[in-house]
Amino acid sequence: MGRKFFVGGNWKCNGTNDEVKKIVSMLNAAEVPSQDVVEVVVSPPYVFLPVVKSSLRPDFHVAAQNCWVKKGGAYTGEVSAEMLVNLDIPWVILGHSERRALLNESNEFVGDKVAYALAQGLKVIACIGETLEQRESGSTVAVVAAQTKAIAEKVSDWTNVVLAYEPVWAIGTGKVASPAQAQEVHLELRKWLETNVSSEVAASTRIIYGGSVNGGNCKELGGQPDVDGFLVGGASLKPEFIDIIKAAEVKKSA
Numbered sequence: 378m379g380r381k382f383f384v385g386g387n388w389k390c391n392g393t394n395d396e397v398k399k400i401v402s403m404l405n406a407a408e409v410p411s412q413d414v415v416e417v418v419v420s421p422p423y424v425f426l427p428v429v430k431s432s433l434r435p436d437f438h439v440a441a442q443n444c445w446v447k448k449g450g451a452y453t454g455e456v457s458a459e460m461l462v463n464l465d466i467p468w469v470i471l472g473h474s475e476r477r478a479l480l481n482e483s484n485e486f487v488g489d490k491v492a493y494a495l496a497q498g499l500k501v502i503a504c505i506g507e508t509l510e511q512r513e514s515g516s517t518v519a520v521v522a523a524q525t526k527a528i529a530e531k532v533s534d535w536t537n538v539v540l541a542y543e544p545v546w547a548i549g550t551g552k553v554a555s556p557a558q559a560q561e562v563h564l565e566l567r568k569w570l571e572t573n574v575s576s577e578v579a580a581s582t583r584i585i586y587g588g589s590v591n592g593g594n595c596k597e598l599g600g601q602p603d604v605d606g607f608l609v610g611g612a613s614l615k616p617e618f619i620d621i622i623k624a625a626e627v628k629k630s631a
């Protein structure tokens with residue numbers, strides 16, 4: 378089954394009103410492959426979601442960077458999945474390593490969030506990835522398998538899930554995983570899905586890579602057989618994001 382190339386831009390906690398308008402103008406003017414070839418989703422901070430959604434070209438979509446684990450209510454400072462649905466925000470990023478590390482989000486909590494968001498009708502970019510210490514101790518595959526298991530235990534339909542493998546040591550460090558390193562983990566994840574979920578889910582679920590992706594390294598990474606796209610941080614705020622979207626063409630010609 379074909380897996381459409383997916384390029385996500387995670388703007389994290391960045392941007393002013395003016396900067397956001399400039400990024401949207403840059404995206405709107407870009408010539409990129411068609412929606413049949415690449416799915417593009419940008420994720421501004423919550424406060425900018427409505428303006429980005431209403432001014433962004435219709436072939437690009439928006440994602441929130443998080444949402445609450447259950448129905449909204451007395452949870453000061455949180456934004457619920459229902460609110461995102463109400464505003465027609467189709468996607469949400471969940472389990473980003475920055476939230477896992479800084480806000481102590483556990484594997485179980487992330488699994489609960491993914492299940493709840495899917496049940497409300499959102500599409501989810503679920504993030505997993507090992508720290509440098511875990512990689513150096515040889516536990517990369519065990520760590521990402523445990524993170525994926527906590528999601529798989531609560532999710533039965535994977536149609537609306539994109540799995541983002543983001544090694545923590547590669548995020549914002551300029552230290553990108555080599556294409557071989559990325560491919561190795563993506564293949565392990567696909568095998569894990571095959572064994573523990575189903576061969577259909579393993580074949581159809583997009584597994585994207587995140588961590589210091591830029592205009593220079595995207596083609597080689599995207600050319601790996603089990604790399605189905607990217608989740609881009611820093612470079613998604615810059616014109617080189619367009620080059621990263623265009624890396625989808627490596628799959629078209631493959």
Ligand SMILES: O=C(CO)COP(=O)(O)O
Nearest residue numbers: 387548549588589610611
């Ligand atoms: O965390 C990331 C995307 O979610 C990756 O960030 P960088 O591309 O800045 O390394």
